[in-house]
Amino acid sequence: MTTVRVAVPRKGRPLEAVFERLAARTGTTDLADDVISTLQYEKAITKGNQTAERDVYDRLSAYSDTDDPLAPEFTLLRDDRAGMPRRIVFDSLTLDLDGYDLQLVGREEPFRALRTHEFALGFDSADLVLEEVVGLDPEPLTGLDEVNERIDPRDTDVRIVSGLGDTVWHTLLATPETRRQLDTDLDRSFVDTYEGNLCISPRYERLVEAVLGTDAIEGIEFTYPDEGAVEEAAIAETGLGVYLTVTGSTAHDYGLELGERLFPSETVLLENTAETTDATERATDLFVGADLETKLAS
Known part of the structure; x- marks a missing residue:
């Protein structure tokens, strides 16, 4: 069976937006709620707003059910900021959909993973696209629908497909x-x-x-x-x-x-146009079908 790999953030609001959209499209509400609540709990522990009864390795073992290939997996992320502990973040999840497997893969910088052609699809903040590749112009950039026009095709094959509305x-x-x-x-x-x-x-x-x-x-x-x-x-x-x-x-x-x-x-769906296949088009339609959004990329 074909597997479509999609790069997603490891934590934070952008990852929650992806799971919320996935739940709305596939009915996996309980799964999405479980991942989101787990990461919010771990964030609270990291920030000192919550006290954990188990150590980080026991929690990590409990979250990742290695006996179930379709269960979400988590990993430890080292926080380089002074005094900050390691944090449990999202690692991966595979869903068996109609005719293909959809695999969400956690990355620190999904947009950059697409730029290096490691993935055909991914989700990241629109802010990073502006910071990384959008050309500067005397005229202001006012909306997502203008971003792709400001990307030099010689610089990257990555384009914004659509936003997820977590604005x-x-x-x-x-x-x-x-x-x-x-x-x-x-x-x-x-x-x-x-x-x-x-x-x-x-x-x-x-x-x-x-x-x-x-x-x-x-x-x-x-x-x-x-x-x-x-x-x-x-x-x-x-x-x-x-x-x-x-x-x-x-x-x-x-x-x-x-x-x-x-x-x-907001969180945006990105595609590397040089890596697009029929399978990745199906995954794109899952997240931003005609009943939800209008694609920005041609």
């Missing part, structure tokens, strides 16, 4: 004092006129350049939060910034006003 937003934030400096709404036109400091996370520098456009950031100097600082607090100190928001409640807590939603940050 948070890269949002323009400002203090009332900064916003009142210019007679315009808090949107891209504000940044285009503004000159001064703009506080962002250092891991999003290229992304912010892409979604604002290179013309708009002329006269802008990026600043970054100090290590361990709350991003919204750093933006409030700077006066203007870009950060991820869901409800914006934390931004309001620091006296910030919410401006334009610049770009959606």
Whole structure:
């Protein structure tokens, strides 16, 4: 039987989004809930919000049922940050579907695994695509449907197929004092006129350049939060910034006003177009069939 291997994140919200979509399409709700709850529990232990009665190796042995080839498997991930313990993360799962096996394989960087042609399909954050391969342009990048047009085909064969809808937003934030400096709404036109400091996370520098456009950031100097600082607090100190928001409640807590939603940050299905087969097309349709999403890639 044909096996279609799909690279997925090892932990976090993107992996949960994949399992939620898989459950909706295959009816494997109990399986998805089990994987998600296990990883959330392990995250709580890692962060010190939960106390475990068994050591990490006993838990790992209990989670991975080696006698069942269709059961999810987990593994230990070494966290390189100082003082952080090893963490149990997702490793793999194989589902017997109609005419083929679907194997989800955990990777630290699924997008990069597709770029090296290790996989034909995978899921990762749209943010990483912007950070890695999207070309910078004077005009702003405003949505997922524009991303593939900004990817140089000489650079990579990977394209976005569709988003999964687990959206948070890269949002323009400002203090009332900064916003009142210019007679315009808090949107891209504000940044285009503004000159001064703009506080962002250092891991999003290229992304912010892409979604604002290179013309708009002329006269802008990026600043970054100090290590361990709350991003919204750093933006409030700077006066203007870009950060991820869901409800914006934390931004309001620091006296910030919410401006334009610049770009959606969500989990996306990716394909390496050079590795596409009839089998991978079937797996793609499983996740983003015509009844759910419209493909972005041609």
